[in-house]
Amino acid sequence: MKLLPTKPLRLPRFRTYVPAPTDPKVFWFNSERDDIVADVVRRILERHQGDEDIELCLNDAAYAEIRRHEARTDEGSKNRLEYWRGIVRRLSRMSSEGKQETLRECATKMAYDVAGNFDPRVYKFAAKVVPGLLTAVMNPSSVLRSLLDSGARLDELVSAQGPIDKLRALQRKGTIVLAPTHCSNLDSIAIAWVLLREGLSPVVYGAGKNLFSNPIISFFMHNLGAYRVDRRIKAMLYKDVLKSYSSVMIERGYHSLFFPGGTRSRSGAIEKRLKLGLAGSGIDAFSRNHSRGIRRPVYFVPATINYALVLEAETLIDDHLKEAGRHRYIIEDDEFSQLERWVSFFSRFRALESACVIRFGEPMDPFGNRVDDEGRSLAPDGRTIDPMSYVTHRGHAVVDPARDAAYTRELGESIAHSYGVETVAMPTQLLAHVIFRRMVRATPGLDLFARLRHRGDIAIPIDELAADLGHTRDALLSLEQRGRIHVDSLLRRESPQRILERCLATWDGYHLRPVAKVVSGSVLAEDPNLLLYYANRLRGFAIELASAANDADRAAARDIEVMELRT
């Protein structure tokens, strides 16, 4: 694999592909790519008008790029280093036109590096074969049947919930911006598969360049519309290019996806602090279109991706606990890059019915208003209102970055709220929550790290644990009735005893360390870190989930909720 090129491959094309009128917008991408890049570059040049401004921008880019390339030894880096050093040397002597031209050249290079590709052949191939391949990986004993029976098993394992019919209707009326929670690199694959299966249009999204290091995944992602985001490039110019790129794509009607969490949730908890740069480009696109008289709506669709088993759980929680999240922003050596972990991961799912539930939330306009089936914005009293009123000031639609930044923050709050109510509680999360609460009860007064050192020495009799699980499940179901959360079907239906067995079987053998194991009639909390990881998903509900009659449970729940503020 290492010998394969890391630059994404494209298939040669002998005949120009002419999209059918019914094809999703992204099928037009290749023919529009040059225009899109030109649009992005035009916008960058508009933003940097004066000589001084351009010089500052180029100097910042050169400084960041020189630092980055100095640390590398490959041939490409040497060339790039020379290129940027040359710019720095010439910059002070350049004429105004020269500076503008250099900025144009740099922005164009960056924009082409970001821009993806969309090959309908790859899309059609992936649609046919990938489900079969994934199913085969999950169940190696029936490879042939799996390949023929494309996706049948995957359908059961990855389920989709929410207003899907409405999304199908809305994607024809405006531009959809999907904003899911993020906890695994599998998220983009799972989402892509669900969109395809449910008859929803493919989306373009910015994938970290580290994901492109696997040539096979890189090939599919690159050719299915993903654009590359290189987090190692710190230049402001590059960030501007990225934002402008996503804004131009939304303006032109390309359905898009971004993860507002920015990176995979390290703690396992649902994201609350969202990075909204790209949501901002949705609002920017809306107000730019409207100020030019283009009344194409933008719909934001929050979604939660809920796994019973998380591929990279161990690395993520360890990273969270080391508080190294900031330093290891790009994790390149996690379970995602290890094939044997994939096989083991998928094979574990046989114990469960749904391994992954993707739940789409109610679509909203860029200002957090619900929309009806026709895509019209609704006021809280159910009236339809004109979203243009939000970008109107004294009768005129205007672009106002300060105002749009405020809308973006508010939209972030609406998305975060939606994450809470659209979460689907999975069996492993509830079991982990119950075991973790028992651990907290057993270690009163200790801080989180002292608690986590109690590895394997907290034993809970199975019957007691099952009873605890039963009560907590009831509390969860009552939260569901009040519209606060959703509950996975297996968790709703099965007996606590059976849930316990299935969860232990799911964990067992996938995670390198046992999460919890049964020893002489009791469950031992073997890996507090992983228990914390899975339990964190329900952390915000701890007090409601604790038994009202049990003081020790309530005290432990309070500790768990407070932990949220301090970790």
Place this chain on the structure above:
Amino acid sequence: MSRVAVLGGGGFGQALAVAVARTGKVVTLWSRQAREPAHVNILGTTRLSEVADAELIFVAAPSIHVDGLARALGQYLDGTHLLVHVSRGLLGDDLTTLTQRLRTATPARRVGVLAGPLVARALAEGEPGGAIVGSLFPEVTEAVREAIGGPTMRIYGTADVVGVEVASAMVGLLALVIGYAQGSGFGPATTAILATRGMAEATRVGVACGANERTFFGLAGFGDLMAAVAGDGRPESLFGRALADGLPLADAAARAGAFVEGAGIAAQIAAFAERHALEAPIAAGMAALLSGKVSGSAVIAQLMSRPARGE
């Protein structure tokens, strides 16, 4: 048609309308019962639909009425409206702010809060002073500045909306507490310790809600509290003094002459602090006192016997 409207015919609502009218602008003042306008530039109305003609709407109603009022008003609003409330209230034990409620109950998004050392009398008379607008939207602050700013009123702005709202609510509570202490015969040293430790408590609660610490040291926090302590005659202080005189709650409220948010806030802050493991002894003590569980002297004794630590 006026660009500014005020919702609420109480003392503060009327004073705000006068403050706008004094700058030469026409202002619509909505109240439940028809009233004689106090200024030629004030158009009185009892119809909410007329309020919606304005661009900037001040909501000057007690927090318990804001939800119902906002829902009723919301039917006439869209995204162009700017809503600014002046309440010192927070809703429920999770301390939902009124700007949050305005956002969920109406289609308006450009919302904010007006706070600081503002009392009805000084506002209506045009005494030199200042106030602060908490809003994420610079245009909201600008609109308030246009409406009531001028030679006698300096309007500052901040994006720390929750900070302003929590600070304002806590100052209301502290004014009540200090009024009570002063009415009980305690001197300036007691006032000072209640003010400083009270503001430390307010800051802890605010930070847990996501506020910026600095906000509590500005107009919305200490600035506002100084005016209360200096005796600006605000209803919260009068209410606290009336309680110290031994009046039952209803009579104390009648003497204060306006709805006092601080009475409800004490219990809400205490519950919030307990859930989030924060120390809020002054709010908890006041909540216990107002519920009639303990006497004033017991609360003071309990506050004074707490172990003192580094400030």
